[in-house]
Amino acid sequence: MIPQLVTVGWRRRDGRWFRLYIPVLPVVLVLSPLLLLAVLGGLIACVIFKVSMVGALSGVGRLVWALPGTRFEIAEGRMGVLVSVR
């Protein structure tokens, strides 16, 4: 399953959490022209460094597919950062 929602949060100095909910699919659609360029750049890099393009694409796809469920939460004193992928 591809990631659907990425939550990025940080705790402000006053101790309150600020959370940003990013819906992945709409953001990917909006940024698709840039993503296309990035993919093209990646494929060119594969050719230059003699890396299998199919292998690289499937590897990155597998990595993205496995992202849901990832969660990083670091808090120190009054500061804190949270990244969660669902």
Add this chain to the structure above:
Amino acid sequence: MNEQRRQVLEMLAAGKITAEEAERLIDALGRDQLQTSPGTGSGAKSRPRYLRVMVVADEDPAGEGSSRINVRVPLQLLRAGVRLTSLVPPQALSRANAELHRSGVNIDLTQLKPQHLDELIEHLDELTVDIDSAEAKVQVFCE
């Protein structure tokens, strides 16, 4: 499961893996089968899906408050990352080897096969690290 065994045998026939590696992979598949076949019952323990790292440190002397780290990584993500290592070009590995050797670390990265790392991740579910000191508590486990 038979399909996976066939793939291992095909890799062996193609000369991509050695007989020893094929034997180890087939053994791992057999273990997998033993673990999953009784899993159909309701009382069976399900396989862990996440690697969890938790660190809780008490208030530091500077008075900055306590620190807390809570990381949850899907084991599938680790497996996918390991597969990506097979894409690293051999010339990059030999350059990394040379740099490691120059720094006094005698590790041959070309000998590190994705199958070995795969096997390592396969057995991560049995890993539990529990450190409980006066200043901090560290826990690494699979859930």
